[in-house]
Amino acid sequence: MIFKDTRVNSLSELVNVIKQGTHRVTLKNHEATVSKGFMAEAIKYAHEHDVSVNVVINIPTETSYQYSDIEIKALEADIFEAQALGADSIEFLALNEDGSFDVETADQFLAACGGMEGTINLSDIQFTNAQLEKIAEWVEEKQISRVYTGNESADELIKLKEVLPNIVVPAAISIETAEELEFKQIQL
Numbered sequence: 001m002i003f004k005d006t007r008v009n010s011l012s013e014l015v016n017v018i019k020q021g022t023h024r025v026t027l028k029n030h031e032a033t034v035s036k037g038f039m040a041e042a043i044k045y046a047h048e049h050d051v052s053v054n055v056v057i058n059i060p061t062e063t064s065y066q067y068s069d070i071e072i073k074a075l076e077a078d079i080f081e082a083q084a085l086g087a088d089s090i091e092f093l094a095l096n097e098d099g100s101f102d103v104e105t106a107d108q109f110l111a112a113c114g115g116m117e118g119t120i121n122l123s124d125i126q127f128t129n130a131q132l133e134k135i136a137e138w139v140e141e142k143q144i145s146r147v148y149t150g151n152e153s154a155d156e157l158i159k160l161k162e163v164l165p166n167i168v169v170p171a172a173i174s175i176e177t178a179e180e181l182e183f184k185q186i187q188l
Contacts, residue, residue: 002178003185005054005146005168014042018049022188026091028056033078036085043086052088054119057109065095065102065123072105079112089117091148099125101135110142117145122160124150136163148187157181 006022008014014025027034027042033056034042046053057078059071067075075092082090090113094105110118120139127135139147147164151157152172158181160167168185169178178186 002175002183004175004188005185006188007056008042011038011041011045014045017188018046018051022051024052024054024088026054026056026187027087028058031056032058032060033075036081039082039087040085047086053086054089054091055082055087056121057082057090057092063097065093065125066097067094067105072108076108076112079109079116083112083114083116087116089119089146091119091121091146093121093123093125095125099127100131101127101138103134103138106138107142118142119144119146119148121148122150123148124152132160132163139164139166146185154181157183 004022005024006017007026025046043053057075092109094102096102146168148168150170168187169183171188
């Protein structure tokens with residue numbers, strides 16, 4: 001059986017996907033961090049129904065996933081809030097100006113997690129093989145259990161899986177295809 005992780009933008013979506021049997025919900029506000037009130041009620045409801053909660057940590061910027069110092073501080077505050085409210089994990093991505101993975105910022109976000117799990121989302125960004133290998137080394141070193149991607153190509157997902165075995169495939173891939181390709185988790 002494949003583990004289902006469903007992204008939700010509203011509390012009504014959250015209630016519906018939990019009724020439909022999702023295993024984990026990922027809270028987002030159109031790829032940005034949700035409000036404190038939304039987060040608090042969603043975490044409470046999900047945990048009452050034995051569903052784990054992942055929270056997207058992101059601020060829309062002019063340069064996708066490239067954060068200034070003040071934005072990093074704001075995102076760290078969001079991570080602290082998610083932890084205080086009982087979230088099980090957070091999801092983030094941080095990039096350097098050249099589009100490579102920003103290890104320093106990622107390390108800061110993980111440090112802010114305390115005991116909460118940190119996961120990354122590679123979105124639909126095309127990384128070079130060298131960049132993917134660097135990300136894979138970081139993921140292994142930090143023991144990251146989930147790496148999300150927006151990549152919808154089965155061939156590309158197979159290549160990603162070779163480097164990042166804990167990849168969570170996107171909803172564009174059917175559950176049947178994900179199981180056939182031996183992925184363990186799908187994001188709906």
